[in-house]
Each structure stands twice: as C-alpha cells, then as structure tokens.
Amino acid sequence: MSTDEWSDYAPATRAVRAGHIRTHEAEHSEPIFATSSFCFGSAREAAESFAGNRRRNVYSRFTNPTVRIFQERLAALEGGETCVATASGMAAILSTCLALLQSGDHIVSSTGVFGSTTSLFNTYLARLGIPTTWVSPHDPNDWREAIRPGTKLFYLETPTNPLTEIADIAAIAEVAHAHDAILVVDNCFCTPALQRPFDLGADVVVHSATKYLDGQGRCVGGAVVGDAERVGEQVFGFLRTAGPSMSPFNAWVFLKGLETLDLRMHAHSRGAMELARWLQAHPRVTRVHYPGLETHPQHELAMRQQSGYGGIVAFELEGGQGAAWHVIDQTRLLSITGNLGDAKTTITHPASTTHGRLSPEQRAAAGIGDGLIRVGVGLEEIGDIRNDLARGLDSL
Numbered sequence: 001m002s003t004d005e006w007s008d009y010a011p012a013t014r015a016v017r018a019g020h021i022r023t024h025e026a027e028h029s030e031p032i033f034a035t036s037s038f039c040f041g042s043a044r045e046a047a048e049s050f051a052g053n054r055r056r057n058v059y060s061r062f063t064n065p066t067v068r069i070f071q072e073r074l075a076a077l078e079g080g081e082t083c084v085a086t087a088s089g090m091a092a093i094l095s096t097c098l099a100l101l102q103s104g105d106h107i108v109s110s111t112g113v114f115g116s117t118t119s120l121f122n123t124y125l126a127r128l129g130i131p132t133t134w135v136s137p138h139d140p141n142d143w144r145e146a147i148r149p150g151t152k153l154f155y156l157e158t159p160t161n162p163l164t165e166i167a168d169i170a171a172i173a174e175v176a177h178a179h180d181a182i183l184v185v186d187n188c189f190c191t192p193a194l195q196r197p198f199d200l201g202a203d204v205v206v207h208s209a210t211k212y213l214d215g216q217g218r219c220v221g222g223a224v225v226g227d228a229e230r231v232g233e234q235v236f237g238f239l240r241t242a243g244p245s246m247s248p249f250n251a252w253v254f255l256k257g258l259e260t261l262d263l264r265m266h267a268h269s270r271g272a273m274e275l276a277r278w279l280q281a282h283p284r285v286t287r288v289h290y291p292g293l294e295t296h297p298q299h300e301l302a303m304r305q306q307s308g309y310g311g312i313v314a315f316e317l318e319g320g321q322g323a324a325w326h327v328i329d330q331t332r333l334l335s336i337t338g339n340l341g342d343a344k345t346t347i348t349h350p351a352s353t354t355h356g357r358l359s360p361e362q363r364a365a366a367g368i369g370d371g372l373i374r375v376g377v378g379l380e381e382i383g384d385i386r387n388d389l390a391r392g393l394d395s396l
C-alpha cells in the first residue's frame with residue numbers, strides 16, 4: 001500500500017502494519033535483511049540496477065528491505081510522501097541541510113533546538129558559507145524580520161528542550177512560504193502520535209529515532225520525511241553518496257518500537273501530566289514547565305497543535321545547582337542520564353550537562369537556570385516516580 005492508501009487507516013494501525021510486504025517465506029514479523037549487497041540474475045540486470053532504479057536493492061548504503069519497511073511506516077505515520085532513514089538524528093539534519101542548501105544560502109532557526117543542531121549550524125554549516133540567524137520560537141514576526149535574499153530554510157523544534165516552549169508551526173510555515181523558503185520541523189519530542197507537522201504546513205520533518213520512536217533506549221538512528229522530489233530525490237541522493245545510512249538491525253528495532261508508539265506516547269503524556277500537577281503543588285518547586293498545564297504560556301497553542309502534551313517535564317528549584325543536584329542524587333529509581341524518550345524515566349540537570357558547554361550568559365538567555373531539572377517521564381507507575389523525587393524535594 002502507498003502512503004496515500006494508509007491514510008484510510010488509524011495511526012495506531014499504521015504504526016503496527018504499514019510498510020510490511022511479506023517475502024515468499026510468509027514471515028509474520030518483519031525480517032532483518034543482514035546483507036550489505038544484493039545479487040542480479042544477469043549482467044544486464046546488474047547494469048540496469050546500477051543505473052538507478054530505487055525499487056531494486058543494489059547495496060545497503062542505498063536501500064535495504066528492512067530499512068525500507070521502517071521508512072514506509074514512518075512516512076505513513078507522518079503523512080509524508082516518502083522517508084529516508086539515517087544513522088542518527090544528527091545525520092538526518094545534516095543530510096537535509098547538505099542536500100537542500102548550498103553556499104550563499106541562509107537558515108533562520110529557532111534558538112530552542114537540540115545542542116548539536118546549534119553546533120552543526122554555527123560551526124560546520126557556517127564554515128561552508130551557510131549562515132544561520134537565530135530567532136525566538138514564539139513570534140512569527142521575528143522570523144519574518146530575519147529573512148534575507150538568500151533565506152532558503154526555516155528550522156524549528158516544538159516543544160523545545162528542556163523548557164517545553166511551543167512554536168506555532170502553521171504561522172511560521174506561512175512566513176516561510178511567503179518568501180519561498182521551506183520549513184523543516186524536528187518532530188522528535190511529540191512524534192507523529194501527538195503532532196503532525198505536515199498538516200500544519202511543514203515541508204520536511206526530521207527525527208531522532210533514538211528517542212521515542214525506539215522508546216526503549218536501544219539504538220541510535222534518524223529519519224527525514226517529505227515529498228518525493230526534496231526527500232525522495234535530493235536527500236536520498238545525498239545519503240546514497242555520502243553514506244550516513246541506517247543499519248538494517250537498527251531499522252528492525254525501530255519498527256518494533258513504532259508498533260507501540262501510539263500507546264506509549266499517550267501513556268508518557270498521562271504520566272507527565274500527573275507529575276507536572278504534583279510538582280506544581282510542591283512547596284519547594286518554584287516553577288513547572290509542561291505544555292499541559294493551564295499556567296504554561298502557550299497552553300492554548302499546544303492544545304490546538306498537539307493531540308497530547310508529551311513526556312518531558314522541567315521544573316525549577318530555589319537554591320541553584322546545589323538543590324538540583326541534591327534532588328537528583330536522592331533518586332534511586334530514575335536514571336541519571338542525558339537521554340529521554342525511554343520506558344525508563346530519566347532525570348537531567350541541563351545547566352551542567354546538555355547545556356553545560358554554553359557560557360553562563362548564553363544559558364541565562366536561553367532560560368536554563370542552575371536550579372532547573374528535566375524529567376523524561378517513562379512508563380513506570382507514576383506514584384513510584386513521584387516518591388523518588390519526593391525524597392530529595394522533601395529534604396531540601
């Protein structure tokens with residue numbers, strides 16, 4: 001079935017079934033094609049295949065049947081025409097930029113993006129003559145004012161990490177399109193189970209599959225979703241030449257992850273909502289960042305744009321790093337790690353880890369205080385997560 005035909009089915013059904021065409025072995029679960037290359041029936045067939053028919057497998061840097069199932073399933077979930085899987089989320093972002101931009105082009109990006117994305121744009125793309133102007137995720141006017149003659153690409157993540165700020169995808173897409181730029185959205189935090197950027201006007205969606213698409217913290221991978229020309233030809237063309245492709249084993253792990261994506265994302269959201277409300281009522285907590293709370297500055301927008309609020313909750317304590325480290329060190333159950341999007345709840349002190357390389361001024365400008373803690377709410381019983389945090393909070 002094509003992506004179009006899958007649109008007749010509900011997201012939960014697509015997540016379980018899309019993309020799998022059984023081989024002659026009639027396997028029920030998706031097979032892993034652990035092979036680097038594929039054989040031809042004749043010299044002529046080999047010659048014709050090398051000439052570039054994408055449907056015929058030649059070499060697993062280009063295409064692989066297990067990877068293709070993952071690509072088709074994610075395209076069906078996002079409602080995009082096609083998908084290209086990559087070795088990591090960063091490889092997806094790099095491939096998108098190098099395939100679609102050239103020296104002299106200009107990016108406008110939200111400041112609230114993943115740390116390595118900031119470094120990629122500021123250090124490596126800038127070196128190639130592709131500068132970036134940084135704007136706040138909130139105000140579409142800031143995006144309009146940042147446009148210059150060479151502006152080709154708008155880039156954002158929503159909700160942002162770790163403060164869960166919400167960017168208005170539809171409004172920013174409109175600004176981009178009025179100036180013939182494209183909008184690329186990193187949909188890692190919500191996944192298509194909670195947010196569908198294409199329905200709001202995005203042109204390309206990128207993913208770190210490492211997070212919720214896997215959902216159990218096993219593999220590193222990524223994906224680019226979009227139309228047949230930009231993604232199917234240009235990004236795929238870059239990938240098959242440059243080689244940051246996804247391994248078939250990782251694709252298989254992500255496929256198994258996708259089967260439970262819908263269930264998991266709604267469970268993460270339920271748990272995070274409950275934890276956010278509890279934190280909000282705790283006397284030691286000065287502020288809670290969660291889009292599901294009525295007090296969140298973009299709560300209305302999140303309600304419109306998302307079908308769930310996601311699993312990331314951040315909260316602030318008086319007492320700076322000392323207080324934050326105390327709460328983190330008092331946990332016994334939660335994993336102290338920079339990762340998120342896992343069945344296991346994770347806890348992070350952004351100022352000294354994920355955002356530790358920023359200067360204190362840059363951190364202050366980004367709103368990352370020393371007393372800020374980020375929790376990636378997993379799938380454990382929420383009462384146990386609460387108790388684990390209460391130990392530190394109650395002894396501050």
Ligand SMILES: *Cc1c(COP(=O)(O)O)cnc(C)c1O
Nearest residue numbers: 088089090114186188208210221
């Ligand atoms: C982790 C992450 C990335 C990078 O993905 P990797 O798989 O680690 O390369 C990009 N964007 C967001 C929002 C992320 O959380």
